Amino acid sequence: MTELELCSRAADAAKRRGASYADARIVRSRTQGVFTEDLRVAGINDNDSAGLGVRVIAGGAWGFAASPRLDRRGAEETARRAVEVAKAGSLARPARGIRWAKEPPHRGTFRTPMARDPFTVPVAEKAGILLAAAREALKVRGVKKCNGWIYIFRERKYFTSTEGTATESDVVMVMAQYAVTAVDKTTAKERSFEAYPCHAGWEHIQETPLVGEARRVGEEAVAKLKGKTCPTGRKDLILLPSHLALTMHESIGHATELDRVLGMEESMAGSSFATVDKLGKLRYGSPIMNIVCDNTMPHGLATHGWDDDGVEGQKWHVIRNGILVDYQTSREVCHAIAAPRSRGSCRADSWGAIPIIRQSNIGLEPGGEPLTLEELIADTKDGILIDGMGSFSIDQKRQNFQFGGDCFWEIKNGRKRAMLSDLTYQAITTEFWGALDAVCDRRFWVPFGVTNCGKGDPMQTARMTHGSAPARFRKIRVRPGVK
Amino acid sequence: MNEARAYETISRVLRLSRAPSTYVGMGADQGSATRLADNVITQNVRSEGAWLSVECAWGRKHGSASTNDLSDGSLKDVVRRAEEIAKASPPDPEFMPLIGRDEAKKYLETRRWFPRTLELTPLDKARHLVAAVRKVKSRGLRVSGAYSTSGWIYAIGNSAGLRGFTRSTSAEIHLTALGKAGSGWAQELAEDAGEMDPVRVAAEAADIGARAQKPSDLPAGKYTVIMRPAATAELLSFLIYGLDAKATDEGHTFMRGKLGKKVFGGNFTLRSDPADPRCPGGPFHGDGMATRAIDWIRNGTVENLAYSRYWAKKKNKKPTWGPENVIVDGEGKAVDEMIASTERGLLITRFWYIRTVDPMVPSVTGMTRDGLFLIENGRIKRPVKNMRFNENLVDMLNRVEATGEPQKAGEWSGFLVPALQVRDFNFTSTTKF
Numbered sequence: 001m002t003e004l005e006l007c008s009r010a011a012d013a014a015k016r017r018g019a020s021y022a023d024a025r026i027v028r029s030r031t032q033g034v035f036t037e038d039l040r041v042a043g044i045n046d047n048d049s050a051g052l053g054v055r056v057i058a059g060g061a062w063g064f065a066a067s068p069r070l071d072r073r074g075a076e077e078t079a080r081r082a083v084e085v086a087k088a089g090s091l092a093r094p095a096r097g098i099r100w101a102k103e104p105p106h107r108g109t110f111r112t113p114m115a116r117d118p119f120t121v122p123v124a125e126k127a128g129i130l131l132a133a134a135r136e137a138l139k140v141r142g143v144k145k146c147n148g149w150i151y152i153f154r155e156r157k158y159f160t161s162t163e164g165t166a167t168e169s170d171v172v173m174v175m176a177q178y179a180v181t182a183v184d185k186t187t188a189k190e191r192s193f194e195a196y197p198c199h200a201g202w203e204h205i206q207e208t209p210l211v212g213e214a215r216r217v218g219e220e221a222v223a224k225l226k227g228k229t230c231p232t233g234r235k236d237l238i239l240l241p242s243h244l245a246l247t248m249h250e251s252i253g254h255a256t257e258l259d260r261v262l263g264m265e266e267s268m269a270g271s272s273f274a275t276v277d278k279l280g281k282l283r284y285g286s287p288i289m290n291i292v293c294d295n296t297m298p299h300g301l302a303t304h305g306w307d308d309d310g311v312e313g314q315k316w317h318v319i320r321n322g323i324l325v326d327y328q329t330s331r332e333v334c335h336a337i338a339a340p341r342s343r344g345s346c347r348a349d350s351w352g353a354i355p356i357i358r359q360s361n362i363g364l365e366p367g368g369e370p371l372t373l374e375e376l377i378a379d380t381k382d383g384i385l386i387d388g389m390g391s392f393s394i395d396q397k398r399q400n401f402q403f404g405g406d407c408f409w410e411i412k413n414g415r416k417r418a419m420l421s422d423l424t425y426q427a428i429t430t431e432f433w434g435a436l437d438a439v440c441d442r443r444f445w446v447p448f449g450v451t452n453c454g455k456g457d458p459m460q461t462a463r464m465t466h467g468s469a470p471a472r473f474r475k476i477r478v479r480p481g482v483k
Numbered sequence: 484m485n486e487a488r489a490y491e492t493i494s495r496v497l498r499l500s501r502a503p504s505t506y507v508g509m510g511a512d513q514g515s516a517t518r519l520a521d522n523v524i525t526q527n528v529r530s531e532g533a534w535l536s537v538e539c540a541w542g543r544k545h546g547s548a549s550t551n552d553l554s555d556g557s558l559k560d561v562v563r564r565a566e567e568i569a570k571a572s573p574p575d576p577e578f579m580p581l582i583g584r585d586e587a588k589k590y591l592e593t594r595r596w597f598p599r600t601l602e603l604t605p606l607d608k609a610r611h612l613v614a615a616v617r618k619v620k621s622r623g624l625r626v627s628g629a630y631s632t633s634g635w636i637y638a639i640g641n642s643a644g645l646r647g648f649t650r651s652t653s654a655e656i657h658l659t660a661l662g663k664a665g666s667g668w669a670q671e672l673a674e675d676a677g678e679m680d681p682v683r684v685a686a687e688a689a690d691i692g693a694r695a696q697k698p699s700d701l702p703a704g705k706y707t708v709i710m711r712p713a714a715t716a717e718l719l720s721f722l723i724y725g726l727d728a729k730a731t732d733e734g735h736t737f738m739r740g741k742l743g744k745k746v747f748g749g750n751f752t753l754r755s756d757p758a759d760p761r762c763p764g765g766p767f768h769g770d771g772m773a774t775r776a777i778d779w780i781r782n783g784t785v786e787n788l789a790y791s792r793y794w795a796k797k798k799n800k801k802p803t804w805g806p807e808n809v810i811v812d813g814e815g816k817a818v819d820e821m822i823a824s825t826e827r828g829l830l831i832t833r834f835w836y837i838r839t840v841d842p843m844v845p846s847v848t849g850m851t852r853d854g855l856f857l858i859e860n861g862r863i864k865r866p867v868k869n870m871r872f873n874e875n876l877v878d879m880l881n882r883v884e885a886t887g888e889p890q891k892a893g894e895w896s897g898f899l900v901p902a903l904q905v906r907d908f909n910f911t912s913t914t915k916f
Contacts, residue, residue: 040573043545045568046548046565048552050551051532063527064526064528064529066528066532068532085527085528088517088527089517089524089527089609091524091610092519092524092609093523127572144734145735181735263520264521265520267519353528356526391838394850397915399915399916400850400913400914402871422840422841426871428915457526481841
């Protein structure tokens with residue numbers, strides 16, 4: 001029996017037991033991690049996992065059950081449990097039942113395009129890259145540590161629903177990163193470099209200058225030790241795509257997940273200030289702010305053929321010219337904004353988890369006029385340039401935030417000057433995005449990835465891509481993080 | 484999965500391995516969770532699974548693989564993958580030989596398996612949550628939250644003859660009571676779900692939520708604060724990262740140069756004790772080393788760091804691994820007493836999204852959540868809007884004025900911590916609600 005046939009058997013069994021809707025997902029995943037500490041290989045592991053998740057609506061309530069048993073009896077038993085769980089939940093079901101947006105049945109297969117399957121690359125070759133990078137970084141005087149890791153992931157997913165959808169997907173993710181630590185008599189500082197995570201083959205790792213950049217990264221780790229203490233006050237910030245990815249993730253991505261907006265995550269991940277009464281009215285940011293979700297973009301971590309609601313990947317604006325115009329939605333909640341169709345943002349992190357709304361590939365559109373980073377710096381009198389991700393924290397409605405970064409440079413009178421240390425900036429989301437006054441053009445748009453986004457209860461971990469070009473925000477409050 | 488079947492599986496894997504040194508870990512779990520939002524059940528899930536990992540080594544060349552398929556073919560495959568990785572890996576100078584069978588004589592027996600936790604059905608949970616909804620609605624509020632239970636077994640074995648088995652259940656309920664302008668929150672954790680009372684949790688969340696409505700502005704600044712245990716647990720979890728002995732000796736944790744020195748206040752003690760029945764730990768660590776009671780910080784002095792077997796050998800220390808559980812001692816002062824002794828300060832229900840800003844300090848930032856109250860002249864005066872804090876944890880733990888009775892709190896049932904009264908807690912900005 002094929003995986004799709006087994007899924008159909010589970011969904012049909014649920015329907016026979018009283019489910020008005022059922023879907024079944026079989027997921028076969030494999031991961032491999034290579035970890036180095038300085039010039040030693042600290043560990044290499046290779047892991048596989050497979051199982052079946054069955055989701056049903058029965059008695060007007062949701063039920064979900066999961067099991068690693070991938071045979072006929074396992075499929076039927078898992079379906080029986082899902083229906084049993086749903087019927088228990090009908091004790092406190094929504095008064096109007098579950099409203100489920102229509103979606104035409106889909107059939108097909110989606111695959112990550114790749115030139116070289118990363119699982120065919122010998123582990124010694126993988127470790128060799130990290131060791132070579134460490135060797136370079138450790139040559140820099142003052143560098144005491146270089147920890148590296150390569151992580152590759154493959155997920156084969158089979159999905160059927162009682163509505164006639166039957167799809168398969170086969171996605172592959174690769175990422176590599178190292179962190180260099182410099183130590184002096186009083187403190188230690190870390191600087192990182194990565195082949196950003198994306199859906200691609202081994203070629204993405206080979207195309208990233210992991211070894212070539214290691215010495216610079218080491219030198220910058222040492223320079224951070226002597227960085228000028230961050231001033232306190234308001235500065236113009238120029239944020240590189242490597243940094244802006246996380247700022248967008250926290251202040252826009254989560255805030256525009258419609259389940260959060262509706263209070264469905266209230267007790268865990270929180271809710272959102274961007275409530276549905278503000279749709280089409282809320283000035284989220286300046287008129288040059290255009291935020292686009294795109295689950296069709298090549299290599300995106302949230303790119304899929306169909307989400308776990310069986311909805312195909314789409315591309316849409318959530319913020320257009322600074323105004324909130326849409327959300328990231330699922331079939332369960334899109335009715336709340338009178339949308340006839342889900343945007344296809346519903347995903348589970350494994351076979352054992354129920355699908356919930358997860359961030360799409362969400363990013364800032366590049367500026368319409370030609371603008372380089374050098375020109376943007378030249379146009380800035382009193383600012384700070386920030387590269388890479390650092391400390392990040394935001395309130396549960398996504399308004400008050402504080403972010404750090406991996407590296408900071410002072411900008412004075414149009415020139416990049418000395419390195420700063422220990423910088424944080426604080427803002428209220430709409431005030432921050434309202435201060436956006438310049439975005440470099442499409443040539444400088446770069447995607448970065450987040451692979452550890454936590455949400456849900458039980459907690460699930462999701463991955464997604466956030467792209468942007470360098471962008472400037474005027475007069476943002478900065479302060480040293482150490483005090 | 485029981486002990487005999489687990490050992491049988493482990494022995495089968497050990498026989499499949501051609502490596503001179505093989506370590507096997509395996510587990511099985513089952514769990515269910517019922518989730519509420521806006522007074523209705525929005526999610527109801529049940530899952531089960533198993534896993535097995537194997538590490539093969541030739542000398543210091545080692546490799547690991549894992550699977551959740553315990554069939555014969557899959558076990559052969561997982562051993563083969565671990566062997567291939569080991570053969571392809573360079574020697575690891577820090578790889579340690581297997582722990583021998585006698586280590587098992589040191590394994591503690593702790594009671595943390597309560598069948599009635601697993602006997603709680605989704606229908607039972609739904610009934611409890613319906614009662615909780617009724618309680619919160621009676622205060623004119625709405626409720627969101629989750630009630631989850633799980634049970635798991637964990638077994639280890641190696642080619643040096645060591646075997647170990649442990650199992651545990653756990654249950655957790657947390658509820659947020661919401662009004663139009665403000666929220667309250669409460670939580671209970673236990674190995675034995677029979678000790679928990681969802682209606683009691685609902686009453687506490689509703690009480691905080693009712694008082695938290697219509698918060699007013701208060702400028703950021705330094706305030707005496709009283710943290711309920713959930714807030715203490717969330718904050719102190721960020722101390723644990725600094726305990727690693729190797730990283731400390733290499734100079735890149737905030738603990739460097741502090742071992743043996745009194746750097747925290749004299750009323751701060753942080754320790755682990757797997758035998759403590761209030762938060763029982765397991766009998767062994769991941770490599771099979773027996774767990775034991777360890778004082779990490781005693782009366783403000785750093786007594787121990789977390790030594791791996793490799794680093795302990797190199798430094799001539801006794802290996803400790805990391806904390807098996809986290810116990811912060813308390814003097815037993817009630818939160819009401821702390822409030823009564825506060826001239827002007829803030830009562831914190833819990834924190835949210837705490838992150839390290841500089842690990843070498845360590846400085847952290849985060850937000851208050853679900854009920855922040857101004858205290859004046861020994862009484863709660865009014866709710867105020869949530870605030871962001873930036874704090875130096877070492878410095879803060881020198882400003883602890885009073886401590887409460889330790890209780891289970893936080894995201895992990897292994898935390899047993901008291902409420903804390905801390906002076907000059909540093910808030911740096913406010914938010915809109």
